[in-house]
Amino acid sequence: MKKILVVSSANMDMVLNVNSVPVAGQTVIDNGSYSYVPGGKGANSALAFARLGGKCTFVTRVGMDQTGDELVDLYRKEGIDTCYLKRATDAKTGLATIFVEGSGQNRIIVFPGANQKITPDQIDQAIAEAKPDALFLQFEINHDAILYATRVAREAKIPIFIDAGAITPDFPLDKLPELELFSPNESEALTICGISPDSEEKCLEASRAISKLIKAKHIVLKLGSRGAYIYNGSSGELIPTLPIKPVDTTAAGDAFTAALTLKYLECGSIREACAYAHVAGTITVTRKGASSSIPTRDEVEAFIVEMKKKK
Ligand code: RIB
Numbered sequence: 001m002k003k004i005l006v007v008s009s010a011n012m013d014m015v016l017n018v019n020s021v022p023v024a025g026q027t028v029i030d031n032g033s034y035s036y037v038p039g040g041k042g043a044n045s046a047l048a049f050a051r052l053g054g055k056c057t058f059v060t061r062v063g064m065d066q067t068g069d070e071l072v073d074l075y076r077k078e079g080i081d082t083c084y085l086k087r088a089t090d091a092k093t094g095l096a097t098i099f100v101e102g103s104g105q106n107r108i109i110v111f112p113g114a115n116q117k118i119t120p121d122q123i124d125q126a127i128a129e130a131k132p133d134a135l136f137l138q139f140e141i142n143h144d145a146i147l148y149a150t151r152v153a154r155e156a157k158i159p160i161f162i163d164a165g166a167i168t169p170d171f172p173l174d175k176l177p178e179l180e181l182f183s184p185n186e187s188e189a190l191t192i193c194g195i196s197p198d199s200e201e202k203c204l205e206a207s208r209a210i211s212k213l214i215k216a217k218h219i220v221l222k223l224g225s226r227g228a229y230i231y232n233g234s235s236g237e238l239i240p241t242l243p244i245k246p247v248d249t250t251a252a253g254d255a256f257t258a259a260l261t262l263k264y265l266e267c268g269s270i271r272e273a274c275a276y277a278h279v280a281g282t283i284t285v286t287r288k289g290a291s292s293s294i295p296t297r298d299e300v301e302a303f304i305v306e307m308k309k310k311k
Pocket of ligand 1: 009011038039108165253
C-alpha cells in the first residue's frame with residue numbers, strides 16, 4: 001500500500017446551487033438549494049487517496065471551532081492519519097463559498113483561515129514518522145509551508161507531486177526543487193505562464209513555458225471535458241476523458257490528481273495513471289459536492305468493468 005503525505009488545506013464548503021451568478025451590484029433571488037459539505041483541495045485529495053486504496057497522512061490546520069471538530073471526525077472515520085493535523089487557537093477553520101450553476105461549472109471563493117498556519121514542526125514530524133512514498137501539495141496553504149515541505153522531502157529523497165490548485169502569481173516557483181509531477185488546470189496554467197491551453201498546439205506551448213519555470217518529470221494539464229495533456233519534457237499527448245454531462249465539477253480536479261498520483265506510484269506509467277484518473281474524475285463530476293462525490297477504488301474498478309463491457 002502506497003503511503004502519501006498530503007500537506008494542504010481543509011475547508012467547509014457552503015455550496016449554493018444556482019441558475020446564474022450575480023454581476024457586480026446585482027441581487028439575485030434564486031430558489032436553488034444550499035448545503036454545507038466538507039471540502040478543501042487538500043482534504044478532497046486526502047479522501048481520494050484513502051478511498052482509492054492509499055495510506056494517507058494529512059498535515060493541515062483547522063480551528064478550535066465546531067467545523068474543525070466535524071472535519072477531523074470525518075478524516076478519522078475515513079481512515080486518514082491525522083496525527084500531525086493541528087488545531088489553531090487564533091484562526092477559524094477554512095471556509096469556501098461555492099456557486100454551482102446548472103451546467104455543473106463552479107466558482108469558488110476561499111477564506112483560508114487556519115490553512116495559513118501550517119508549521120514546520122508538523123511537516124518534520126510527519127515526514128520522519130510516517131515515512132511517506134510521496135509528498136502531495138496544492139497552493140491553498142501558507143507558501144512558506146509549501147517551500148519547507150518540498151525542501152525536507154527533497155532532502156529525504158521523497159518524490160514530490162504538486163497539483164497547482166489555487167496557485168497565485170506571487171508564488172516563487174523558482175524556489176521549488178525538482179518535482180515528479182506538476183499538474184495545473186486551464187486557468188492555473190494561464191496564471192503560471194500566460195498561455196491558455198485551449199488547443200493542442202497551445203497545450204504544448206503552455207507546457208514548454210511551464211517547464212522553463214518548474215523542473216518536473218511530468219507536467220499534466222487538466223483540461224476539463226477535453227481530458228488531460230501529458231508533457232514529458234519534449235513532446236506531449238492529449239488523453240481524452242469520457243463524455244459525460246456534469247452535475248457538479250467541484251473536487252473533480254482534486255480527485256483526478258490524487259488518482260493520477262496514486263496509480264502512477266503503483267504502476268509507474270503516467271499514461272495508464274491518467275486513464276485511471278479520468279475515471280475517478282468522471283465519477284466525481286456526476287455527483288454533488290466535494291468530499292461527498294469522491295469515489296472509492298471499488299467504484300472506479302466497477303466503472304472500468306462496465307466501460308469494457310460497452311466496447
Ligand atoms: O477543488 C474544490 C475545493 O476548492 C472545494 O472543496 C473548496 O473547499 C476549495 O478548496
